[in-house]
Amino acid sequence: MKRIVSSLFVLLTLGATAYAASSVNVSGNWVGVNYTSQVQGPSEVKLHLSQAGENIAGSYWAATGVAGNGKGSMTGVNTFHIDWVNTTKSCPGTYSNDYIINGNQITWTFTGKDCLGVEQGHGYATRK
Numbered sequence: 001m002k003r004i005v006s007s008l009f010v011l012l013t014l015g016a017t018a019y020a021a022s023s024v025n026v027s028g029n030w031v032g033v034n035y036t037s038q039v040q041g042p043s044e045v046k047l048h049l050s051q052a053g054e055n056i057a058g059s060y061w062a063a064t065g066v067a068g069n070g071k072g073s074m075t076g077v078n079t080f081h082i083d084w085v086n087t088t089k090s091c092p093g094t095y096s097n098d099y100i101i102n103g104n105q106i107t108w109t110f111t112g113k114d115c116l117g118v119e120q121g122h123g124y125a126t127r128k
Contacts, residue, residue, distance in 0.1 A: 032125025
């Protein structure tokens with residue numbers, strides 16, 4: 001009986017965690033700033049994200065002149081990951097971003113490589 005109760009508790013806890021993760025919605029237009037190791041100072045960035053369950057897709061534009069598309073998924077109750085592909089022909093590249101969402105604000109860290117070389121950085125944005 002003790003084993004059954006323990007198993008039931010684990011299942012209920014996992015179910016609650018899965019529900020909580022899927023109850024966060026990152027869909028929308030986000031505007032903020034990005035800091036990267038290859039560019040002096042902050043640059044404006046705009047994200048458009050769409051969420052279907054745990055899956056996330058989107059596009060981005062940065063004032064540095066690059067833009068791209070990405071796909072990812074929720075990784076926790078208030079965290080998600082997106083792999084971006086820079087579609088700017090003059091500066092192809094890829095970036096791997098980890099996000100934290102807190103209400104209508106997201107923060108992120110990233111690593112990647114494009115025409116400027118290996119990059120890392122961070123940023124934040126607010127849902128508009």
